[in-house]
Amino acid sequence: MSAVLRAQALGKKYKQRWALRDCDLDIPAGRVVGLVGPNGAGKSTLLNLASGLLTPTAGTIEVCGGRPAAGVDQLAKVGFVAQDTPTYASLSVADHLDLGRHLNPTWDDALARDRIRRLGLDPKQRAGKLSGGQRAQLALTLGIAKRPQLLILDEPVAALDPLARREFMQDLMEAVAEHEMSVVLSSHLVSDVERACDYVIVLVDSRVQVTGDIEDLVASHHRLTGPRRDPDTLPTGLHILSASHTERQTTLLVRTDTAVHDPGWTVSPLGLEDIILAHMTRPADAVRDSRPALEVLR
Numbered sequence: 431m432s433a434v435l436r437a438q439a440l441g442k443k444y445k446q447r448w449a450l451r452d453c454d455l456d457i458p459a460g461r462v463v464g465l466v467g468p469n470g471a472g473k474s475t476l477l478n479l480a481s482g483l484l485t486p487t488a489g490t491i492e493v494c495g496g497r498p499a500a501g502v503d504q505l506a507k508v509g510f511v512a513q514d515t516p517t518y519a520s521l522s523v524a525d526h527l528d529l530g531r532h533l534n535p536t537w538d539d540a541l542a543r544d545r546i547r548r549l550g551l552d553p554k555q556r557a558g559k560l561s562g563g564q565r566a567q568l569a570l571t572l573g574i575a576k577r578p579q580l581l582i583l584d585e586p587v588a589a590l591d592p593l594a595r596r597e598f599m600q601d602l603m604e605a606v607a608e609h610e611m612s613v614v615l616s617s618h619l620v621s622d623v624e625r626a627c628d629y630v631i632v633l634v635d636s637r638v639q640v641t642g643d644i645e646d647l648v649a650s651h652h653r654l655t656g657p658r659r660d661p662d663t664l665p666t667g668l669h670i671l672s673a674s675h676t677e678r679q680t681t682l683l684v685r686t687d688t689a690v691h692d693p694g695w696t697v698s699p700l701g702l703e704d705i706i707l708a709h710m711t712r713p714a715d716a717v718r719d720s721r722p723a724l725e726v727l728r
């Protein structure tokens with residue numbers, strides 16, 4: 431399947447500081463991709479590069495087969511909802527839909543109006559008078575009704591209460607299923623990523639720590655516990671993300687593409703949250719020295 435987002439040695443520098451560097455990605459179409467990482471990791475920078483709001487300092491990025499924002503056709507392929515869910519404060523909800531219809535050649539007016547009705551938003555209400563969560567829903571409606579090939583959402587649920595967050599993610603998944611759309615969304619909430627996404631990118635300190643199919647990541651990461659072993663007698667062939675020891679016991683979080691047969695270890699599965707946290711806390715040096723981007727091999 432063709433890539434919906436492809437980056438090669440992509441980097442963005444603000445003055446002397448790299449916000450994103452050495453970023454290689456090849457994301458297949460049709461995925462819902464969760465982009466996670468701590469504050470300041472470079473998530474918005476990557477999403478702004480993908481939407482064409484920023485231009486790279488180094489490397490290249492391609493979305494839906496073209497350079498981001500390069501012309502009308504390319505703009506129509508990508509929907510972008512920025513972190514602060516921008517809307518026009520003095521325009522009404524209905525004005526936003528009219529604007530969407532005029533600006534987007536593939537606009538789905540029935541979808542937009544139906545969604546606004548279901549959300550209970552008053553079409554006459556000005557966006558400036560909506561709550562933060564309602565504004566986020568309006569912005570998502572505009573993004574979905576554009577019927578893009580790729581919808582990019584920068585922390586879309588940050589302003590929503592837990593129930594609205596769940597509904598929002600549910601709506602998003604329905605839209606993906608109905609309209610064959612790819613989605614890249616950033617979030618601090620691993621539970622939302624776990625529920626809605628099938629692919630993940632973990633960014634830490636301006637670098638991609640790990641990327642791949644969530645199913646593959648879960649299948650290839652394990653917790654091993656066994657009698658205490660010295661660090662230099664740890665098994666070879668495993669990629670050790672972390673090792674902790676008590677007087678009697680050693681616990682390893684590992685990634686491996688093959689089964690662990692050593693009867694000295696008790697092997698237990700790791701959830702996505704544990705995997706993400708293990709990669710987030712890996713020292714940056716370990717990432718640079720590891721094999722390419724730790725991409726999960728299929």
Ligand SMILES: Nc1ncnc2c1ncn2[C@@H]1O[C@H](COP(=O)(O)OP(=O)(O)OP(=O)(O)O)[C@@H](O)[C@H]1O
Binds near residue numbers: 449467468471475476
């Ligand atoms: N316009 C800018 N000028 C200078 N530095 C910037 C600018 N935008 C971002 N940065 C810096 O680039 C780095 C990455 O920022 P970015 O906003 O991409 O992170 P993020 O992962 O989206 O963070 P958060 O989760 O807090 O939204 C940070 O160190 C930030 O201070």
